[in-house]
Amino acid sequence: xxxxxxxxxxxxxxxxxxxxxxxxxIWLAICLIGAYAYYLQWIYGEQLTGLNNQVPWGFGIAAVxxxxxxSAGSLIVSALSGVxxxxxxxxxxxxxxxxxxxxxxxxxxxxxxxxxxxSNSINFLIHFNPTSIFSWNAFLYSSYFVVxxxxxxxxxxxxxxxxxxxxxxxxxxxxxxxxxxxxxLGFIYSNDFYHSSLTPPMFIISAIASGLGLLIPTYxxxxxxxxxxxDPNLLWTLTKIMGAMTLLLIxxxxxxxxxxxxxPASHEAFLRMITSPETPTVWIYWFGQIGLMxxxxxxxxxxxxxxxxxxxxxxxxxxxAVFCERYILVVPGLSYPxxxxxxxxVVKPFHIVxxxxxxxxxxxxxxxxxxxxxxxxxxxxxxxxxxxxxxKIEEVNKNE
Numbered sequence: 001x002x003x004x005x006x007x008x009x010x011x012x013x014x015x016x017x018x019x020x021x022x023x024x025x026i027w028l029a030i031c032l033i034g035a036y037a038y039y040l041q042w043i044y045g046e047q048l049t050g051l052n053n054q055v056p057w058g059f060g061i062a063a064v065x066x067x068x069x070x071s072a073g074s075l076i077v078s079a080l081s082g083v084x085x086x087x088x089x090x091x092x093x094x095x096x097x098x099x100x101x102x103x104x105x106x107x108x109x110x111x112x113x114x115x116x117x118x119s120n121s122i123n124f125l126i127h128f129n130p131t132s133i134f135s136w137n138a139f140l141y142s143s144y145f146v147v148x149x150x151x152x153x154x155x156x157x158x159x160x161x162x163x164x165x166x167x168x169x170x171x172x173x174x175x176x177x178x179x180x181x182x183x184x185l186g187f188i189y190s191n192d193f194y195h196s197s198l199t200p201p202m203f204i205i206s207a208i209a210s211g212l213g214l215l216i217p218t219y220x221x222x223x224x225x226x227x228x229x230x231d232p233n234l235l236w237t238l239t240k241i242m243g244a245m246t247l248l249l250i251x252x253x254x255x256x257x258x259x260x261x262x263x264p265a266s267h268e269a270f271l272r273m274i275t276s277p278e279t280p281t282v283w284i285y286w287f288g289q290i291g292l293m294x295x296x297x298x299x300x301x302x303x304x305x306x307x308x309x310x311x312x313x314x315x316x317x318x319x320x321a322v323f324c325e326r327y328i329l330v331v332p333g334l335s336y337p338x339x340x341x342x343x344x345x346v347v348k349p350f351h352i353v354x355x356x357x358x359x360x361x362x363x364x365x366x367x368x369x370x371x372x373x374x375x376x377x378x379x380x381x382x383x384x385x386x387x388x389x390x391x392k393i394e395e396v397n398k399n400e
Contacts, residue, residue, distance in 0.1 A: 008090055009388045013226050015381035027374035034367015037360040038113050046116060050356045055334040059357035060114035062327040063365040064107050066210065067372075068141070068181050069203060069322065071103035072174040073211015075148065077238070082167030088234060091390040094155050095222075095376075096215060098385055100174075101148035102375040106368040108141055113364050133184055140177045147173050156384070178203050185329060192265040193333035202252045206322045209245035212238055213319030217312045218373075222380070223390060230390035232308060239311045242318055243300045246293050249325070253290070269336035272352070279354040281332050288324030292317045331355055 013020075041048050051058050078096035080089040112121050124138035151170045154163040179200040186199030216235055223230040260270040273281050296317035304310045335353050379385055 010094055010384040010386065011388055012382065012384050013380045013386060015377075019225065020377070020381075024374060024377050027370045027377065030370035031367050031374060034364045034370065037363035037367065041113070041360050041364070042116075042118075048358055048360045050358045050361065052353060052355075054353045055331065055355045057330050057334060058355055059327070059361040059365060060110055062323065062330045063368065064110040064114070065181055065203070065326040065330065066323050067103050067107035067110060067368070068178055069207035069326070070210045070214055070319075071100045071107060071144075071148075072178040072204070072207040073209065074103060074215060075100035075151075075170055075174045075211075076208055077211060077215060078151075079167040079171045082164045083171050089238075091234070091387040092215070092219070094152065094383075095219075095380075095385040097148060097152045097155065098379050098383070099215065099218070099372070099376060100211075101145060101152065102372040102379075104141060104145045104148065105375075106372050108145075109368050109371070110365065111141075113368075133180065133187065137177075137180050137184065140173075140180050144173055144177045174207075175204060178207050185333070188333075191333050192263055193260065193269060193336065196256060196259065198252060198256055198259070199329070202249070202256070205245050205248050205252065206325060209242055209249060210319050210322035212242040212245070213315045213317075213322065216242065216315035217319075218376070219390075220308050220312050222386065226380075226386065228386065228389055232306065232311075234390060235308075235311055236306050239300060239305075239314060242315065243297060246297055246318055246321075249322075250290075250293060253325075269332070273332050273336060278352055279332075279335055280356065281328065281335065284324050285328050289321055289328055292321035292324065296321065 049058065074096045077089070078093045078100060080086040081093055112118060115121050124135055128139075129135045147166075147170050151163070151166045154166050182200035182203030185194045186196050188194040216238055219230070219235060257270070257274075260266045272278065274285055276282060296314045299305065299310050299314045299317070302310065305314075335355055
């Protein structure tokens, strides 16, 4: 008979140090700045943003896609033990599930702040339209949060079979939720810059990459600051998964680039997007999206790839690059002109509109992200999310 898997002792952190309160105060301060920016935006309207009639979706909608992706990626990491039988990653299951729940709340917050009038946010529920993917996504996002909470509660109760069942369902629901988010853009047939059947699966790949990109640096700092033992090899395994997802993303970018460049309707707009400095898009595409991913891959292939600093930096680079990818996915389809009536000459055609996010948009997005980490810090103190030590199962058996 095989060795019995030892029970992992999850405990709360004390959270009584000055450093803990300083970190929480910093996150809270950023949250308050974001709340103040939203207050100004609510009082004075969308004129405080960089949005306009041609570009009604911008930094906030890119953040929605990013937060949902990071949530789905975190939940998949949480389910590595329950769904895929990787018991060595059970040590991350609770904290990653909590992180996923906090991220989906941030995503809904980004939708709430981007709508403008807060009362409009309930129209999705009051006037449900079964033919609208927006109505379905409102249901998917709210139910996804409920699934995350139930999955986390099952882990707290140590119900192994129930936890495994919910984990399988949660991963499937996460894939469905993020595919639906990709479908919002990918299924817009009237805009060739958006329309792509590759978008939903690419959303899933980038979700895993961004979830890991945020979790890896978070875990490194968490275990160091709480002075709990952990095995860097576990994080290196997660880093390798992140690297594989990054390679897949670059492949998807190449395929999508050829597709957009080949189609007559989007050929000119795509070439101008990747070559013309008329808008910031060209710099975000080459330096933010492609450049940061290539730099992260170079770090993950370097002789120092297994060090904490290398994994930390690589994670941040991938997380930032995926946000740039979300931005590129949302904004250029509106900034660059497209054929409204293919085959006909439009008397007053659309012109290229440069979009620059205002400080209020930056503040709101960073405020929401800070809210996630504030909730994470408080959650570590209230709930038993962290193991006493994060080491592989085989190592635990040797020590016993």
